[in-house]
Amino acid sequence: MATPLKETIARVFEEPGCDKNAVKSEKERKKGCTKQLTPGAAAGGCAFDGAKIALQPIVDVAHLVHGPIACEGNSWDNRHSASSGSTIYRTGFTTDIHELDVIHGAEKRLFKAIREVIEKQDPPAVFVYQTCVTGLIGDDIEAVCKRATEKFGKPVVPVNAPGFAGPKNLGNKLGAEALLTYVIGTQEPAYTTPYDINIIGEYNLSGELWQIKPLLDALRVRILSCISGDGRYAEVASSHRAKANMMVCSKSMINIATRMQERYGIPYFEGSFYGISDMSTTLREIARLLVERGADAELKDRTEALIAVEEARAFERIRAYKARLAGKKVLLITGGVKSWSVVSALQEAGLEVVGTSVKKSTREDKEKIKEIMGLTAEDSAHMIDDMTPRQMYAMLRDAKADIMLSGGRSQFVALKARMPWMDINQERHHAFAGYEGMVTMIDEIDKALHNPMWAQVRAPAPWEAEDRLLRAQSAQQLAAEAAPG
Known part of the structure; x- marks a missing residue:
């Protein structure tokens, strides 16, 4: 049994x-x-x-x-x-x-x-x-x-x-x-509205949920429950009364979305809060599902009006960075939803993604990467299944990428190669979600790339420069002594 x-x-x-x-x-x-885990790893x-x-x-x-x-x-x-x-x-x-x-x-x-x-x-x-x-x-x-x-x-x-x-x-x-x-379905909410949604797989890293909530508040959409960022037990327990579910983190808690659809008839979709166009697509999909479930049809008009304002403001703010970031190449070592949603965000700022990790990505994630990056069905050179630290180091050392975006475990590879690195995973200290988060991400990349520290760490150490000078002087002296008459 x-x-x-x-x-x-x-x-x-x-x-x-x-x-x-x-x-x-x-x-x-x-x-x-x-897949068996390696003992001790x-x-x-x-x-x-x-x-x-x-x-x-x-x-x-x-x-x-x-x-x-x-x-x-x-x-x-x-x-x-x-x-x-x-x-x-x-x-x-x-x-x-x-x-x-x-x-x-x-x-x-x-x-x-x-x-x-x-x-x-x-x-x-x-x-x-x-x-x-x-x-x-x-x-x-x-x-x-x-x-x-x-x-x-x-x-x-x-x-x-x-x-x-x-x-x-x-x-x-x-x-x-x-x-x-x-937990889910064990309590009832104090009240419900036709605009109630659950956000599943959002962990409010560095307060990212708080950059999304004002946008939904402007549309009068209520987050009945966030599972699980900044969540409360009572909200999760009463989340079965929502009108729609949004999956955020690349299927990590997909069983909640599918089971709630089976049990309570709550439709769901997978969306992304990263990047300007993806954020707008997500807002449109939330509005569409809620209107289908009984919200007023004017919700779609409010959504389009909000998107127009937020997109114009975000694009205006990142325009100042485009000249400084033009031609810069990014190596993206992450996985899941960020393997494609961050690609879209980087491209909007004029950055070129030379490789993105797909180790933790689903088949649907990989298809989205191909679509966003304009890859053919056979082309997978930019999709990295499992890159070793040695390969990361070689790619950065040979200047095939100007900056690496990854989790904290990979940062020392970039630092050893004397190349810029930025944290894109859960340990980061900056919120990159929503329109505001997109501007923050581009600003952090710009500061990492143009930090004067890199010119200093790549320059020879003072003692190395002095040693080179002494060797040059010694070579000139030997040449002079060896010259005839």
């Missing part, structure tokens, strides 16, 4: 909204996304890390990690997901199990930890994360959470995504499964 975790993983692997899953044979689909994350990344931006929930303290330490506060209110999500809660817990079991320790968190913090809910060690010793977190919910009268949600289950992307979906099973 399959364990609940196996059943959940099997359900995720049968996800109809996954492009990769759709093209697999029956035999391949049964295997699922079973933490780069890229595990299922636990993926689940916690997906759910921790729900800011008023206490996130309790059931496992060794290192699991909480490695996953704590590693993304700049901002909050407009509660900050309890930034507090690291863990059961901190030890050797005796491994021998005797740690379920009682977990129950006591839940009670302590509720008594001291009084959150609206507690999310409990399973980890490798507690999963291997057989701790039944579902049973403990059920008992704690009955005892304390607060939702205690088990997130069964131990690291050994698979990679980070699987963990994103297992975290989403926990919301679908225990």
Whole structure:
């Protein structure tokens, strides 16, 4: 008989909204996304890390990690997901199990930890994360959470995504499964409107959601729930009353969108907040879906009027950068939705993308890259499946790219090549979403490219210059001595 975790993983692997899953044979689909993790190689994350990344931006929930303290330490506060209110999500809660817990079991320790968190913090809910060690010793977190919910009268949600289950992307979906099973549909909103939407897969990194919300407010569109950036437990629990869903982050929580469509008849679409044209397309699609679901037809007119104003202002502001950025080449090492949406944004500023990583991209993402970059069906030279640090270094050293945009793990490759680098992933400190974010992105690229530091670090060190001068003088002296008469 399959364990609940196996059943959940099997359900995720049968996800109809996954492009990769759709093209697999029956035999391949049964295997699922079973790429084995390399022992000792933490780069890229595990299922636990993926689940916690997906759910921790729900800011008023206490996130309790059931496992060794290192699991909480490695996953704590590693993304700049901002909050407009509660900050309890930034507090690291863990059961901190030890050797005796491994021998005797740690379920009682977990129950006591839940009670302590509720008594001291009084959150609206507690999310409990399973980890490798507690999963291997057989701790039944579902049973403990059920008992704690009955005892304390607060939702205690088990997130069964131990690291050994698979990679980070699987963990994103297992975290989403926990919301679908225990949270979504368990409460009712105070009121509803014909303009209610859910945004799924937006984590409010560096406050990006707050650059989108004023645009929606101007259209009188209400974000009923953001899953999960700057989210609240009650909003997520009542998100089943929205009129439309928008998928943001390249299918990372696609199972929420497809299951809500099945259960509640809520249509969804995938959009992007990066780039001027993509932002406008997203606003038009939101308006179209809401009008189809009962909103007034004037919403489309308001949307077009807003787009006209915002596009004119954004293009006017980036026009000043185009002369300075003309001909500059960008190497984009990221994945998912950013593998194509950021390409569109860079091209709008006159930058040339010489390569973009597609390691974490879906088949649909790759098709969008080809369309945006004007590639033929056979051409994939600009689409990099997996570039090694040595290849990145060679590309930058040989000046095939003027700047690299990537996550923090790749920054030292660019710095070693003495080339500009800018953070485009979740650790960044600037918000790049929406019309305003596009201007911010171009400004940051301009500052990175034209920083006078690069001329200094590429110049010979003072002692190297002095050594060259001495060698030149010595060579001239030897030549003079060797000259006849």
